[in-house]
Structure formats: structure tokens, C-alpha cells
Amino acid sequence: MRIILLGPPGSGKGTQGDLIQHTYALPKISSGDLLREAISNGTELGKKAESFYNRGELVSDDIVLAMIAERIRLDDCKPGFILDGFPRNIPQAQKLVDIDPENPEIALDIRLPDKIIVERLSARRICSQCSQIYNLAQKPPEQEATCDKCGGELIQRKDDTADVILRRLQVYQKQTLPLVEYYQNRNVYFFVDGEGTAQEVFQRITSLLDSRISQLRVQI
Numbered sequence: 001m002r003i004i005l006l007g008p009p010g011s012g013k014g015t016q017g018d019l020i021q022h023t024y025a026l027p028k029i030s031s032g033d034l035l036r037e038a039i040s041n042g043t044e045l046g047k048k049a050e051s052f053y054n055r056g057e058l059v060s061d062d063i064v065l066a067m068i069a070e071r072i073r074l075d076d077c078k079p080g081f082i083l084d085g086f087p088r089n090i091p092q093a094q095k096l097v098d099i100d101p102e103n104p105e106i107a108l109d110i111r112l113p114d115k116i117i118v119e120r121l122s123a124r125r126i127c128s129q130c131s132q133i134y135n136l137a138q139k140p141p142e143q144e145a146t147c148d149k150c151g152g153e154l155i156q157r158k159d160d161t162a163d164v165i166l167r168r169l170q171v172y173q174k175q176t177l178p179l180v181e182y183y184q185n186r187n188v189y190f191f192v193d194g195e196g197t198a199q200e201v202f203q204r205i206t207s208l209l210d211s212r213i214s215q216l217r218v219q220i
């Protein structure tokens with residue numbers, strides 16, 4: 001099964017994607033993580049993507065599609081996979097069906113009010129080594145600026161600054177929100193209230209996923 005995590009930046013897609021990954025044993029593919037890796041490794045694609053990323057604009061479809069297609073081709077994606085941050089617009093969603101025509105899909109749209117999103121993103125820190133997500137207010141690391149999991153240094157993403165956050169929300173409204181109707185038309189769209197603790201949100205997600213899995217009689 002292809003599990004697509006929709007929703008604005010900061011709504012909890014990364015955290016929920018990690019929880020789904022561990023519970024359902026499916027790999028999580030984050031287009032943002034792939035881009036951050038390419039940018040920090042200074043690859044050709046990374047160099048092309050960097051200025052768009054830093055401004056909170058969408059990176060060109062060709063670059064992101066090339067990365068996603070390469071990742072989906074790996075064997076661990078055969079039983080299905082979780083997509084965090086991809087697709088971000090209708091052309092990407094259409095291409096995704098071409099790349100992966102077989103898997104049944106489900107789109108989970110995790111939503112939060114903008115005010116909470118801005119608070120969350122401003123307090124977000126990520127591990128520079130393993131991408132584990134922290135929140136200085138709600139989920140601080142045990143040791144300051146150090147990842148509990150791998151000891152890596154915690155950093156603030158370049159695009160988690162106030163002005164870039166606002167731009168990312170505008171980009172989401174304009175380019176990503178039309179995906180709601182796209183997936184509604186495919187009858188695979190589910191709204192998820194993103195308020196509450198990560199575990200509370202995950203409960204909502206598991207009940208949707210479990211009923212979809214039994215409906216489809218798919219094994220994952």
C-alpha cells in the first residue's frame with residue numbers, strides 16, 4: 001500500500017510517518033529529507049535545489065521526481081511505502097501513479113490551525129545526522145542540542161525561520177491544497193485532526209489505516 005501523508009508543513013507528517021513506519025514495517029520516504037541530504041552532500045541535484053529550498057519554494061518537479069523514483073525502485077518498497085511531503089502538487093501526484101501504478105493508495109491529510117503550525121515550526125529542531133525531530137517546548141532532547149537517539153547535533157532547519165515559514169504556508173495553500181480534491185475524486189482521501197499528542201493523532205491514523213487494510217484485504 002502507498003500511504004500518502006498530506007497536510008501543511010509542521011502538521012506532524014514526519015512524526016506520524018515515523019510511527020507508521022515502525023508499526024506497519026513500511027519504509028518512510030521524505031522528499032524533504034532526500035533534498036536536505038542532497039544539499040548537504042553538495043550533489044548536482046542538491047545545488048540546483050538549494051535556493052528554492054532556502055526560500056520555502058517548491059523545488060522543480062523533475063528533481064524531486066528523479067529522487068523519489070530512484071528510492072521507490074528499491075526492493076524494500078515492494079510491499080508498499082509511506083510518502084511524507086510528496087506529492088506537493090497535481091503534476092507530481094499524476095507522475096506518482098505512472099511510477100507506481102500497482103499499489104493501492106490512501107491519502108491521510110493531517111491538519112492543524114496555522115497559529116499552532118507557526119509555533120511548532122519555530123520550536124522545531126532536527127538531528128543533523130539521523131533527522132529525528134524534536135520540539136523545544138513539547139519534546140526537548142535530554143541533553144541540550146544533542147540527539148537522544150544517535151548523539152548527533154540538533155539544528156534548526158534553514159526554512160524554519162519566521163519569514164520562510166509564512167512563505168511555505170502560502171505555497172502549500174496555492175500548490176498543495178488542490179490535492180485534497182484530487183484524492184477525494186480518487187476516493188482515497190481521509191482527513192486527520194492533527195491536534196493533540198503524537199500518540200493521539202497516531203491512534204486516529206491507525207484506525208483509518210486498519211480499516212482500509214481490511215477493506216482492501218491487502219497484506220502489509
Ligand code: AMP
Nearest residue numbers: 031032053056057058059064085086088
Ligand atoms: P519538507 O521537509 O517536506 O517540509 O520540505 C522542505 C522543503 O523541501 C520544501 O519547502 C520544498 O522547498 C522542498 N520540497 C520537499 N518536498 C518537495 C516536493 N514534493 N516538491 C517540491 N519541493 C519539495
